[in-house]
Amino acid sequence: RIIHLADYRPTDFVLERVDLTFELDPEATKVEARLIFHRREGTDPAAPLVLDGDELTLSGLLFDQMEMARERYTATPDTLVVRDLPESSPFELTITTVINPQANSQLMGLYRSSGIYCTQCEAEGFRRITYFPDRPDVLAPYTVTIIADKAANPLLLSNGNYLGGGNFDEGRHFAAWFDPHPKPAYLFALVAGDLGVVEDKFTTMSGREVALKIYVEHGKEPRAAYAMDALKRSMKWDEEVFGREYDLDIFMIVAVSDFNMGAMENKGLNVFNDKYVLADPETATDADYANIEAIIAHEYFHNWTGNRITCRDWFQLCLKEGLTVFRDHEFSADQRSRPVKRIAEVRHLRSEQFPEDAGPLAHPVRPDKYREINNFYTTTVYEKGSEVTRMIATILGRDLFKKGMDLYFERHDGEAATVEDFVRCFEAASGRDLGQFSLWYNQAGTPHVSVAAAYDAAGKTLTLEIGQTVPPTPGQADKKPMHIPLDLALVLEDGTIAAPTSVEGAEMTGSVLHLKEARHKVIFTGIPSRPALSLNRSFSAPVVVRYDQKPADLALIARHETDLFSRWQAITDLALPALKDAARAARKGEAIQIDVTFADALLAVAADPALEPAFRAQALTLPSEADIARELGGDNDPDAIHAGREAVLTAIARTGAETFGSLYDTMTPDGGYSPDAASAGRRALRNAALLYRTIAADTPALAAEAFAKADNMTDLAQALTVLAHRFPEAPETHAALAAFEARFAENALVIDKWFQIQATIPGDGALARVMRLKGNRHFNENNPNRVRSLVGAFVFSNPTGFNRADGAGYRFLSEEILRIDAKNPQLAARLLTSMRSWRQLEPARAELARTALVRVEREVLSNDVRDIVDRTLKG
Numbered sequence: 001r002i003i004h005l006a007d008y009r010p011t012d013f014v015l016e017r018v019d020l021t022f023e024l025d026p027e028a029t030k031v032e033a034r035l036i037f038h039r040r041e042g043t044d045p046a047a048p049l050v051l052d053g054d055e056l057t058l059s060g061l062l063f064d065q066m067e068m069a070r071e072r073y074t075a076t077p078d079t080l081v082v083r084d085l086p087e088s089s090p091f092e093l094t095i096t097t098v099i100n101p102q103a104n105s106q107l108m109g110l111y112r113s114s115g116i117y118c119t120q121c122e123a124e125g126f127r128r129i130t131y132f133p134d135r136p137d138v139l140a141p142y143t144v145t146i147i148a149d150k151a152a153n154p155l156l157l158s159n160g161n162y163l164g165g166g167n168f169d170e171g172r173h174f175a176a177w178f179d180p181h182p183k184p185a186y187l188f189a190l191v192a193g194d195l196g197v198v199e200d201k202f203t204t205m206s207g208r209e210v211a212l213k214i215y216v217e218h219g220k221e222p223r224a225a226y227a228m229d230a231l232k233r234s235m236k237w238d239e240e241v242f243g244r245e246y247d248l249d250i251f252m253i254v255a256v257s258d259f260n261m262g263a264m265e266n267k268g269l270n271v272f273n274d275k276y277v278l279a280d281p282e283t284a285t286d287a288d289y290a291n292i293e294a295i296i297a298h299e300y301f302h303n304w305t306g307n308r309i310t311c312r313d314w315f316q317l318c319l320k321e322g323l324t325v326f327r328d329h330e331f332s333a334d335q336r337s338r339p340v341k342r343i344a345e346v347r348h349l350r351s352e353q354f355p356e357d358a359g360p361l362a363h364p365v366r367p368d369k370y371r372e373i374n375n376f377y378t379t380t381v382y383e384k385g386s387e388v389t390r391m392i393a394t395i396l397g398r399d400l401f402k403k404g405m406d407l408y409f410e411r412h413d414g415e416a417a418t419v420e421d422f423v424r425c426f427e428a429a430s431g432r433d434l435g436q437f438s439l440w441y442n443q444a445g446t447p448h449v450s451v452a453a454a455y456d457a458a459g460k461t462l463t464l465e466i467g468q469t470v471p472p473t474p475g476q477a478d479k480k481p482m483h484i485p486l487d488l489a490l491v492l493e494d495g496t497i498a499a500p501t502s503v504e505g506a507e508m509t510g511s512v513l514h515l516k517e518a519r520h521k522v523i524f525t526g527i528p529s530r531p532a533l534s535l536n537r538s539f540s541a542p543v544v545v546r547y548d549q550k551p552a553d554l555a556l557i558a559r560h561e562t563d564l565f566s567r568w569q570a571i572t573d574l575a576l577p578a579l580k581d582a583a584r585a586a587r588k589g590e591a592i593q594i595d596v597t598f599a600d601a602l603l604a605v606a607a608d609p610a611l612e613p614a615f616r617a618q619a620l621t622l623p624s625e626a627d628i629a630r631e632l633g634g635d636n637d638p639d640a641i642h643a644g645r646e647a648v649l650t651a652i653a654r655t656g657a658e659t660f661g662s663l664y665d666t667m668t669p670d671g672g673y674s675p676d677a678a679s680a681g682r683r684a685l686r687n688a689a690l691l692y693r694t695i696a697a698d699t700p701a702l703a704a705e706a707f708a709k710a711d712n713m714t715d716l717a718q719a720l721t722v723l724a725h726r727f728p729e730a731p732e733t734h735a736a737l738a739a740f741e742a743r744f745a746e747n748a749l750v751i752d753k754w755f756q757i758q759a760t761i762p763g764d765g766a767l768a769r770v771m772r773l774k775g776n777r778h779f780n781e782n783n784p785n786r787v788r789s790l791v792g793a794f795v796f797s798n799p800t801g802f803n804r805a806d807g808a809g810y811r812f813l814s815e816e817i818l819r820i821d822a823k824n825p826q827l828a829a830r831l832l833t834s835m836r837s838w839r840q841l842e843p844a845r846a847e848l849a850r851t852a853l854v855r856v857e858r859e860v861l862s863n864d865v866r867d868i869v870d871r872t873l874k875g
């Protein structure tokens with residue numbers, strides 16, 4: 001069944017209040033839902049009330065406290081239909097269901113794992129708890145009473161403020177919670193069990209005191225300190241930058257170890273994958289710290305963008321996700337280094353979202369149809385959605401963007417809104433027409449912007465011919481031209497930026513050119529000499545720019561641009577031709593020749609003490625094999641791409657030997673470990689140097705020494721990665737892997753790193769290694785983090801291993817999908833998206849990939865996987 005945006009209509013009944021009582025039991029939890037409804041004015045007085053369910057059985061139904069006549073309702077596992085309801089007066093339904101949290105392996109709805117009861121209701125999990133109008137435009141205040149065995153569940157949590165609790169018969173106790181803020185069911189949460197807590201408090205800008213609590217497994221409290229610090233910084237930042245204050249007496253976070261996603265913004269009670277809460281220097285990398293900070297912020301920011309203002313329907317998912325990702329990006333940029341953060345965002349967008357947008361699973365930021373909404377929690381909705389918000393900020397400028405956001409909060413607080421509502425606020429605040437701009441929400445595919453430049457020395461004019469095209473995507477053959485805000489600079493030979501006396505052919509505000517037509521001829525006058533063109537500065541638009549840039553111009557930009565993102569981009573663009581040529585040569589079986597002149601700019605940046613180390617480390621990190629595959633654009637042979645990239649790395653390692661030696665010696669920590677961004681940058685630069693030095697020396701000695709000396713997880717994991725990926729069979733590697741496993745055997749999150757490092761060892765041996773690791777005592781096929789760290793890492797992050805020429809990797813994936821699907825369809829569907837670029841493979845591999853997909857299509861059971869496999873094969 002396909003759901004269409006165009007079919008949206010409001011419910012026939014308005015939900016006034018929700019009162020839930022849970023009697024928790026591992027296998028038979030009784031849920032009593034008292035719901036007060038009235039018929040919406042103007043709707044058919046005979047219309048029945050239709051509630052959603054999912055694998056439910058009804059065990060009782062009362063109408064205004066009286067047994068409901070059997071002929072007035074029909075219950076199936078997925079609906080409850082109630083007829084003959086009052087024309088206008090409110091009425092109360094009391095629905096009783098009995099559910100089995102222990103048997104809930106989908107991890108949607110109420111489930112129990114490691115002795116903890118917890119819920120995940122977004123998008124449509126609440127209907128696995130009770131029959132309900134389970135859609136985001138049905139908002140109500142909730143009262144929740146939880147009754148449970150006190151010894152096993154001293155902690156009973158739900159949304160809102162704590163009302164009270166007490167003891168009950170037979171060793172049981174209860175707690176009651178009231179959430180005054182009307183919310184849709186997807187924001188409901190319940191947690192019960194025995195957990196440790198870290199407590200703190202925050203005083204809001206209006207002087208209210210909020211209790212902060214982070215619940216973790218007993219003994220792990222010290223590892224929640226960084227998350228707590230990040231939470232307080234997030235609360236402060238949202239007040240200062242967006243004027244948003246927290247609105248309950250308490251804010252709680254619970255870390256659980258079995259979780260399908262990263263985290264969930266349930267009102268006042270965020271539930272997190274513990275991977276994004278727990279950290280200490282011994283067990284967490286710098287990347288883990290940065291992720292924790294970003295995700296804590298993301299979920300906290302949802303309190304306003306998502307909860308206070310929610311989505312009318314799931315088509316509007318980007319309204320909360322794209323906006324909230326934009327907010328967490330801005331937060332991290334303010335807390336850390338803005339340019340380095342921007343580079344990381346763009347790398348992520350290009351490696352994850354661009355392939356999605358160019359393949360069979362492409363969809364608009366706001367889709368107009370879906371078969372399974374869980375499959376639309378994508379990088380397109382999240383990250384491209386964030387870029388679209390960022391473009392609004394770029395087009396309007398900081399002050400008008402702020403004015404538009406203020407208006408959005410003012411107009412829509414307490415509502416379930418749409419993308420149109422959001423855009424209208426910026427139009428009203430700025431007086432600008434964002435009609436054409438809104439195509440970004442509706443047209444899928446990454447726009448291509450092509451540029452040709454001609455400089456006329458006599459007239460001192462620069463003429464740019466700029467064209468844009470948006471490639472066809474499934475269901476969208478023809479595209480209209482988009483409003484693309486292209487930030488650019490004309491960099492003169494002396495490194496200064498030219499200030500044109502006039503610009504014709506397109507509107508320009510500040511340094512941003514507004515492309516709105518399929519072609520523009522833009523003339524800049526008063527340009528004293530031929531400039532180098534720095535295009536799409538700070539990545540002002542999520543587009544692919546095609547411009548035949550001269551290496552000398554790129555080197556000039558790499559040296560002088562004031563926009564650091566563009567300097568990094570220029571270095572990347574200098575390296576790309578070498579990477580592509582090397583891959584092509586390897587594909588033809590020719591000897592790989594590398595002209596290393598491109599490396600000069602890269603090494604100059606790496607050695608420049610005026611630049612921050614984190615930025616220099618980014619410059620040393622070449623485009624990934626997936627990035628190169630995308631640049632090659634089809635008929636791809638992952639082995640050739642790998643061989644080509646290795647040859648380029650080796651050339652850089654040799655040319656820059658001196659630089660890497662001195663970086664390795666000087667970028668040492670001063671004092672003990674600190675997770676701050678500056679220290680992390682030094683470690684990143686030193687670890688990049690370790691990699692290049694190891695490549696040049698071609699022995700495991702240096703990495704083995706680094707492994708032995710590491711006093712933090714960042715250095716330890718990097719040393720282990722270099723050892724395992726470069727010398728998988730060396731005795732040093734076997735010893736290091738064994739030592740790591742023994743040392744961290746009790747820490748599941750660190751063991752995940754151990755699986756992941758081994759699952760991503762390149763080459764034909766990877767599959768056998770992964771199969772062997774599946775038998776390791778630490779592997780647990782019911783834990784999503786474990787599955788992602790082994791199977792997920794192999795299929796997403798091991799291009800040569802997964803794309804083995806004999807197709808064994810694809811066959812392995814199809815078997816894994818079918819087995820995982822039987823337990824956890826969401827996890828299986830997510831893993832299968834690793835096949836999204838199968839058509840870009842060379843014909844023999846593509847055919848083997850197709851065969852594996854066809855097998856999944858034939859045997860699959862869940863709607864989740866069926867949706868992905870059908871689209872992957874068809875598109």
Ligand code: ARG
Nearest residue numbers: 122123261263264265374377
């Ligand atoms: N809203 C959550 C977040 O982004 C993620 C929920 C994911 N849900 C899903 N069904 N995949 O913070």
Ligand code: ZN
Nearest residue numbers: 298302321324
């Ligand atoms: Zn989110």
